[in-house]
Each structure stands twice: as structure tokens, then as C-alpha cells.
Amino acid sequence: xxxxxxxxxxxxxxxxxxxxxxxxxxxxxxxxxxxxxxxxxxxxxxxxxxxxxxxxxxxxxxxxxxxxxxxxxxxxxxxxxxxxxxxxxxxxxxxxxxxxxxxxxxxxxxxxxxxxxxxxxxxxxxxxxxxxxxxxxxxxxxxxxxxxxxxxxxxxxxxxxxxxxxxxxxxxxxxxxxxxxxxxxxxxxxxxxxxxxxxxxxxxxxxxxxxxxxxxxxxxxxxxxxxxxxxxxxxxxxxxxxxxxxxxxxxxxxxxxxxxxxxxxxxxxxxxxxxxxxxxxxxxxxxxxxxxx
Amino acid sequence: xxxxxxxxxxxxxxxxxxxxxxxxxxxxxxxxxxxxxxxxxxxxxxxxxxxxxxxxxxxxxxxxxxxxxxxxxxxxxxxxxxxxxxxxxxxxxxxxxxxxxxxxxxxxxxxxxxxxxxxxxxxxxxxxxxxxxxxxxxxxxxxxxxxxxxxxxxxxxxxxxxxxxxxxxxxxxxxxxxxxxxxxxxxxxxxxxxxxxxxxxxxxxxxxxxxxxxxxxxxxxxxxxxxxxxxxxxxxxxxxxxxxxxxxxxxxxxxxxxxxxxxxxxxxxxxxxxxxxxxxxxxxxxxxxxxxxxxxxxxxxxxxxxxxxxxxxxxxxxxxxxxxx
Numbered sequence: 001x002x003x004x005x006x007x008x009x010x011x012x013x014x015x016x017x018x019x020x021x022x023x024x025x026x027x028x029x030x031x032x033x034x035x036x037x038x039x040x041x042x043x044x045x046x047x048x049x050x051x052x053x054x055x056x057x058x059x060x061x062x063x064x065x066x067x068x069x070x071x072x073x074x075x076x077x078x079x080x081x082x083x084x085x086x087x088x089x090x091x092x093x094x095x096x097x098x099x100x101x102x103x104x105x106x107x108x109x110x111x112x113x114x115x116x117x118x119x120x121x122x123x124x125x126x127x128x129x130x131x132x133x134x135x136x137x138x139x140x141x142x143x144x145x146x147x148x149x150x151x152x153x154x155x156x157x158x159x160x161x162x163x164x165x166x167x168x169x170x171x172x173x174x175x176x177x178x179x180x181x182x183x184x185x186x187x188x189x190x191x192x193x194x195x196x197x198x199x200x201x202x203x204x205x206x207x208x209x210x211x212x213x214x215x216x217x218x219x220x221x222x223x224x225x226x227x228x229x230x231x232x233x234x235x236x237x238x239x240x241x242x243x244x245x246x247x248x249x250x251x252x253x254x255x256x257x258x259x260x261x262x263x264x265x266x267x268x269x270x271x272x273x274x275x276x277x278x279x280x281x282x283x284x285x286x287x288x289x290x291x292x293x
Numbered sequence: 294x295x296x297x298x299x300x301x302x303x304x305x306x307x308x309x310x311x312x313x314x315x316x317x318x319x320x321x322x323x324x325x326x327x328x329x330x331x332x333x334x335x336x337x338x339x340x341x342x343x344x345x346x347x348x349x350x351x352x353x354x355x356x357x358x359x360x361x362x363x364x365x366x367x368x369x370x371x372x373x374x375x376x377x378x379x380x381x382x383x384x385x386x387x388x389x390x391x392x393x394x395x396x397x398x399x400x401x402x403x404x405x406x407x408x409x410x411x412x413x414x415x416x417x418x419x420x421x422x423x424x425x426x427x428x429x430x431x432x433x434x435x436x437x438x439x440x441x442x443x444x445x446x447x448x449x450x451x452x453x454x455x456x457x458x459x460x461x462x463x464x465x466x467x468x469x470x471x472x473x474x475x476x477x478x479x480x481x482x483x484x485x486x487x488x489x490x491x492x493x494x495x496x497x498x499x500x501x502x503x504x505x506x507x508x509x510x511x512x513x514x515x516x517x518x519x520x521x522x523x524x525x526x527x528x529x530x531x532x533x534x535x536x537x538x539x540x541x542x543x544x545x546x547x548x549x550x551x552x553x554x555x556x557x558x559x560x561x562x563x564x565x566x567x568x569x570x571x572x573x574x575x576x577x578x579x580x581x582x583x584x585x586x587x588x589x590x591x592x593x594x595x596x597x598x599x600x601x602x603x604x605x606x607x608x609x610x611x612x613x614x615x616x617x618x
Contacts, residue, residue, distance in 0.1 A: 038405050089595060095404055096349050100546050100594045103539060107587030114580035218580075222535065226416060229409055268420050271413040278410055279400040 009138045010255040016140070018251025019148035020209050022155055024224050025231035025243045027202030030195050032229075033238015034175040037090055040102040042228060043221025044109035045200055049075060049207020050216035051113060054122045064124055064212050065146070071204045079200025083193045106221075114218040121215040129212045147209040154205060155244050158198070162240065171195045175238050230274040236284020245286060249273075315455045323451045327523065329564040330458040331516055336544040336556030337465050338512035343542060344550035345478055346505045347485025349404070351538050352393070352411030353513050355418050356386035358532030360514030361521035362422065365434055368445075375446040379518030383511050389414075390510030394503040403488070412538070419533035433528025436521065446522040454523055461519070462557070465512065470553050481505050482551070513541075547593050549600025558602055 028042045049071060056067040086105065090098050129143035162168035174181040174188045174195075182188050206224075207216075214220075231250050235242030250270050257266035277285060315323050335357070342348050360382030367373040367381060393414050396402075402410055423431045439445040448454060472478060480501045483491040492498050521527050531537065540563075548559020566589060570582035597603055 036405075038408065086591075093594075093598065095408070096343075096542075096546055096550060097594045097598055099349060099351075099408065100543060101591050103543070104587045104590035104594070107590065108584050109587075111580035111583040111587065115584065226412065230413070233406065233409060265420060265424055268417060271417050271420075274413050275396070275410055278402055278406055279396055282400070282402065282406065 005137055006259055007256075008136075010259050011252055012135070012138055012140060013144075014252030014255030015248050016144045016148040016251070017255065018248035019151035020206060021224075021227060021231060021251055022244045022247035023151045023202050023206035023209065024228045025235070025247050026155060026158060026240055027199035027206070028228045029232045029235065029238055029240055029243040030171075030199040030202075031087075032232050033240075034171070034195055035087070035091060035192060036237075037087060037098055038095070038102060038229070039087075040099065040225060041105040041109060042199075042203055043223070043225030044106050044113075045075070045078075045203035045221070046207040046210070046224050047113060047216065047218065047221035048078075048109065049204035050211045050220065051117055051122070051207075052204065053208040053211045054124060054216055057124045064126060064129070064208060065150070068205065068208060071208050072201055075204030076197045076201040078204075079197035080193050082200065083196035087196060088189070088192075106225075110218050110221065117216075117218065119218060121217045123215040124212055126212055141213065143212045147212070150209055151206075154202065155240075158202070159241065161198075167191070167194060227270060230270050234274060234277050234285055236286060239284060239286065242284055242286035246284075249285075311459065312456075315452045320451065323455060325564060325568060327451060327454050327458055329560050330455070330462050331520060331523075332540065332544055332563065333557040333560035334458060334462045334465060335513055335516045335541040336548065336560055337462070337469070338509055338516065339541045340545050340550065340552075340556050341469075341481070341512070342502075342505045342509040344545055344552070344555070345485065346481040346502060347551075348502060348506070349408040349542075350411045350506065350509070351408045351542065352413075352415035353509070353541055354533050354535075354537035355389055355393075355411075355415040356510040356513040357517035357520070357537060358415075358418060358422070358527075358529075359386045359389055359517070361517035361527050361532050362428055362434075364518040365436055365521045365527055366428060369434065369436065372439075374444050375518060375522050376444070379515055382518050383514045386510050386514035386517075387507050389418075390507045391503075394506040398499050398502045398506075412535075415533055415538055419529050422529045422533060429528070431529060433526060433531075436525040436527075438525075447525070454519075458519060461515065466553060466557065473553065477501065477504070485551070543590060547590065547601060549602030552600065552602050555600050555602040559600070562601060 024042070024046055027045075028039060031037055031039050031042075052071050052074065053064050053067050056062045056070050057064055060067075060070075062070070082105075086101070090101055093101070126143075129146070130141060132139045132141040133145075134140075160168075162172055170181065170186045170191045171194065173184065173186060174191045178188055181191075227250060231246045232243055234250070235244075235246035250273070253269040253273060254266045257269040261268075314326065318326065335353070339350070339353050342350055360379060363382035363385050364375045364378030367378040368375050373381075393411060397407055397410055422428055428434065438447060441447055441449045469478075480491070480496050483494070483496060484498055484501060488498055517532065521532075524531075544559040544563050545556045546559075547562065548557065549555025567582065567586065570585045574581035574585070593601060
């Protein structure tokens, strides 16, 4: 009986974590799937999102969730600037060089953070977010629950955006066939700028959601980036909804691994799943004919 | 004839200088020199599968770490000389490389996916070694001093280390230079340019990539055993960390992928740049010079996409060596 409760608790906990992973992975999937760029700096953007939230909390007194009003436009702009200033030059560069460029960006961002914010762990204490409620014997903290809810809302908004708005449709079209989209009169390079901005914005929001229950430090992004890549590949390149479901799977796999093996080896499971999937289903777990959206 | 004599003279002067260098510079710079040679050695090893074969393997720390751990463990537990242990470490690394190669190349994992899978394989090792108490867990292993002798691979001064790694590097570079036109390396290059075409021409792509990876793994593993004996302390982050894998790739791409002297040049530039910027920008948690390093990486790759070696006259890097864009 207790094993069942434990199992259910892990399941819930894993799904809640997965909701936050989804935000990181969906953003990565946009750039990875559309532009084919392996952006190793994506985790560093999450880290910057955490610091932005932290400083708006300590200096402006903004509740972490309210600082969204600041983080969203800031990171959207930041993403667009990054695309115009750096990523635009990468599309026709070989993979090896892309890897080096984004790694260079990651090193710059991580060390800028180290230089500006020091290596100390920064945490915020918001009493409400630390309390929890009980659901059939499983205690869930409001912080994690809200993070999950907000993550899902953002994911749903993005799907709506991609399906219903004209820009969203243009993004999907450019991802499916760059030349074809150009022929239809879509300004592909502007669309890439928007898409990249959205991806970076999602990473920023993910940082904001993670901060209340996990401290910020300059290298914190490294822990997310590999998981995020695993999720993106697991779902299939550029497939946003698949990335969402894959996030939940990885979240649950980690949580179950922590209980039934030991907390140290829980990180093994995503990698093993990842290798297995890449070898046996290289197109991802959820393949659909239309692919994107 | 005169040209040849000049070349030989120049070569002799160069060799003499390189051999006299450790007696001339201080202890600190000697330490740096050894690391520079080690980095050059590892980048050259990576170059075989990464540069010549065009497979972006991001998990060479796996071979580095496995061999370092194997030789250290055998030395600590059974007193086996690291000189013997490093060959056993090489076998272990080769087996792990065979596992990766067998899975990835058999199932045709390529490009970005191959890069991510190799990363996953080294992360798996890191997590396992953090959790294995036999191998010191996350605290790592401090290698005990067992007297300064060749048998224990421990020396009082750093000079022997310098000559060992210099010899390893020179042997490797000269061997690759000697075999640069063999079928194996030409096949690797063909696969890098276009795998489908190579296959269509009758090249056994799987076999060539597989043995390329194993060769690269074996060479990297010797560097790992050397490193363990040199610093006398190993732990999972320093042996299996991301930076360990990435540094040799950075150095190789920066210097010039697929060329013979590119990795060596990359390593020299890398060390010199780090040293100079570190001296200029002290403080800021030692982060300031790393910011510049990141910028250097990006600038080099944007301005010299085929590596810094392209700055030199073409007889240093024959055109067909370098990666085409």
C-alpha cells in the first residue's frame, strides 16, 4: 500500500517537475527544430531568468510571479537581439562550428553571471509558495503546483499562437520548409527572429518559475541543458506538443528513479531512455505526419 | 639541396630549444607547458574521429576518465605500475568506445544526434562514478606518493613529465603525418565530406567510423592515465566533466579540424590566451578572463571558420586536410 502511495507521489511530483522542464524544452525545440541549431546557451538563459527574478524580488520587491511582467518583454527582446546579432550568422555554418559558437555564448553568459552576481546561491523566500496542500496523502507545495500550472498555460498559449495567429502559422511554415515559406511571401528571417525571441522568453519564464524552489547560481543552467536536449530529441525535432509530453515522461522517470534506486542515480534514467530512443526510434517517440505545431 | 640543409638546421634548432625549455622556464611555466602538450595531445587524438572523420563526438572525457580511473585504481589497490595500468585503461576505454561505436554507427546516429548521444554516454559514466564508493565517489581519489621512481610514474621534478608528454605528442603527430595518405585516413575524410557518396563508392562506412572512434578513444585514454599521474588526484568532474570533453573539441576546431598541426597550434593559442588574460584580469571570481575566452571562441570561429591554421602558408595545412564549408 505504501509503495502505491509512494508511486503516486512520485508520479505527481514528476509530472509537476515535467511541466517546468516543458517550458525550457519547448523554447529549445523552437530554435533546435526550426533552425537546426544546437543551442548550448539555452540553459544559461534559464539561469539569467532566475537572476532577473531574484533581483526584481530583492530590489523592486516584486513577487516572483509578478515579475513576469518584466521578464517576458525583457527576454523576448533579448532573444530577438541574440538572433539578429549572433544566431543569424549560424544558419549556414557546419554543425561543429555552431556548437562552438553556442558554447562560446554559454561560457560568456555563465561567467558574466559569475562576475556580476558572484558564485553564491541566491534564493527567494515567499511564504505562500512554500506552504503546501494535501491531495489524498500526497503533499504538494503551492510553489511547484503553480509552476506546473503556469507552465501548462504558457504551453497552451504557445500552441494557440502557433495554430491560430498569422505569425504562428508563418513560424510553422518556415520550420517545415524554408524555401517554400519564402515562395509564399513569408519573410523567413524576420519570422526566425520572432520565433527565437519566443524561445528565449520561455527560457526566461522557466527560470522565473524554478527560482522559488531552487536557488540561482551561475552554473545552474548546465543541469537543465542536457535534460532539455534529451526532451527535445525524445519528442522529435521541432515538435512542440511532443516536447511537452516528453517533458512529463522525463520528469516522472527522474522521480521514480529517485525513489526506487537512489537519489544519486535518478539522473541516469533520462540518459538511458534517451540513448534507447535515439537508437531505436530516432525520429522521436511521437511522430506525426504533419510534424510541427 | 641548400633548402633541405636549411630545413634540417631549422628543425634541429627547434628541437634543441623545445628540449631546453623546461630547464630555462620556472616551475609554474613548466606546469603550463605540460598541460599545453597534454591538451595538444588530446586534441590531436580527438581530431582523428572528429576532424578527419567529421563525427562531432562530445564524449571523449569518457575514455580519458575511464583510463585515468583504471590505472589509478590498479595502482592504489594492487600496486600495479601505471605504466602497465594505462594499457589496461586503454583496453577498458576501447571497450566503451566499441559500445558507443557499435550502437551509434550500427543504428546510423549522425551529426547533432551523435554529438548528443556521446554526451549522454559520458554523463552516464559521471553519474555512476559519483555514486560508486569503491572509486572514491564524489570525493575522488588522492593518489598516494610511493617514492619518486619510474616504476611508480612519480617524479620529484616536472621535467620527466614534460618529456614523456612531449614524446607522446611528437610520436602521435609524426605517426599521423606519416600515415596521412593511407587508405584509412582518406576513407575517414571521404566520410566527412559525404557519407552517402562514400558508401556508394564502396567504402565500408561503419567499419571505418568504428575503428576511427576506437583509435581516437585509445589515444585519448593514454592522456587520461598520464593526467592522473601528473596531478595525483582524480574526481568525477575533472575526469568526466563537460569541460573535459569540450576543451579538446574547442582546441581542435579553433586550431583547424582535420589538419595535422591544427590541434597543436590551437592548444598553444589556448594556453597563451588563458595565461595572458588571467594575468591581466585578476579578480571577479576568476571569471573575467573566461568571458574573454568565450568571446575568443566565437570570434575565431566567425573569422576563421576553418581554424587558425589557415593563417599560415599552405604547406603547413595542405588544402585537402582542412574541413570545407
